[in-house]
Amino acid sequence: MSNENSSIHEFDVNLICEYFSHLERQGPGSLEITIKALSFIEGLDEQSKIADIGCGTGGQTMILAQHTPGQIKGLDLFPTFIDLFNKNAQKHNLQERVKGIVGSMMELPFQAEELDLIWSEGAIYNIGFERGLREWKAFLKPGGYVAVSEASWFTEERPQEIHDFWMDAYPGIDTIPNKVAQMQQAGYVPVASFILPDNCWLEHFYALHARVQETYLKEHAGNKAAERFVANQRHEEKLYNKYKDFYGYVFYIGKKI
Numbered sequence: 628m629s630n631e632n633s634s635i636h637e638f639d640v641n642l643i644c645e646y647f648s649h650l651e652r653q654g655p656g657s658l659e660i661t662i663k664a665l666s667f668i669e670g671l672d673e674q675s676k677i678a679d680i681g682c683g684t685g686g687q688t689m690i691l692a693q694h695t696p697g698q699i700k701g702l703d704l705f706p707t708f709i710d711l712f713n714k715n716a717q718k719h720n721l722q723e724r725v726k727g728i729v730g731s732m733m734e735l736p737f738q739a740e741e742l743d744l745i746w747s748e749g750a751i752y753n754i755g756f757e758r759g760l761r762e763w764k765a766f767l768k769p770g771g772y773v774a775v776s777e778a779s780w781f782t783e784e785r786p787q788e789i790h791d792f793w794m795d796a797y798p799g800i801d802t803i804p805n806k807v808a809q810m811q812q813a814g815y816v817p818v819a820s821f822i823l824p825d826n827c828w829l830e831h832f833y834a835l836h837a838r839v840q841e842t843y844l845k846e847h848a849g850n851k852a853a854e855r856f857v858a859n860q861r862h863e864e865k866l867y868n869k870y871k872d873f874y875g876y877v878f879y880i881g882k883k884i
Contacts, residue, residue: 653683654749675743681750685712760813779877789870815881
């Protein structure tokens with residue numbers, strides 16, 4: 628297998644974490660898309676409790692906090708991300724309402740029916756879309772919402788190259804109707820689903836990688852693993868540009884029954 632075709636699962640987690648810590652967002656998205664998804668959520672007030680699961684450094688969390696009241700906790704497995712998250716909260720003067728904590732989405736540190744909203748941009752794949760929706764539901768109040776962005780197929784058929792890539796990277800990828808059905812089967816009323824536009828990938832994600840990659844390779848000069856990882860990221864970008872008509876991220880918003 629060539630360097631560029633290596634699965635991301637083959638790389639050292641510390642190298643991955645260091646690389647993505649230099650990005651405002653750890654996955655495709657934008658201010659406008661976060662606000663659009665939030666527009667489907669009703670009933671939030673100053674007493675509301677919100678959790679951003681797999682929050683990374685909190686790029687989207689700060690947008691949430693600026694556009695909705697309530698207390699927000701961001702949870703991520705990596706302490707480096709949470710340190711940056713809490714610094715971002717202070718920078719935006721949100722530290723009284725927004726706090727990052729280290730933890731696993733496999734074992735959420737919340738009470739049963741404690742939360743009004745669970746948010747997760749580009750991260751639920753770590754536990755799996757269906758499993759995440761089913762397990763996280765227990766922490767939502769009746770009438771609470773879940774809002775997640777998830778890699779999805781736009782067509783029933785797709786070229787073999789991109790099919791094979793995603794079967795290795797995330798076998799849980801599926802079509803939009805199937806994802807909506809999975810949400811409904813997990814006990815939610817599907818409220819909305821919409822495709823993230825190209826600029827969430829090209830302008831707000833991949834365009835920022837070039838600068839990060841240059842610095843990253845200088846800091847890890849001679850490190851073959853770091854070089855392979857950058858090659859892997861560049862390959863992913865090429866695949867997206869080539870096959871973006873067949874897949875992308877979709878926001879799914881559901882309401883607990």
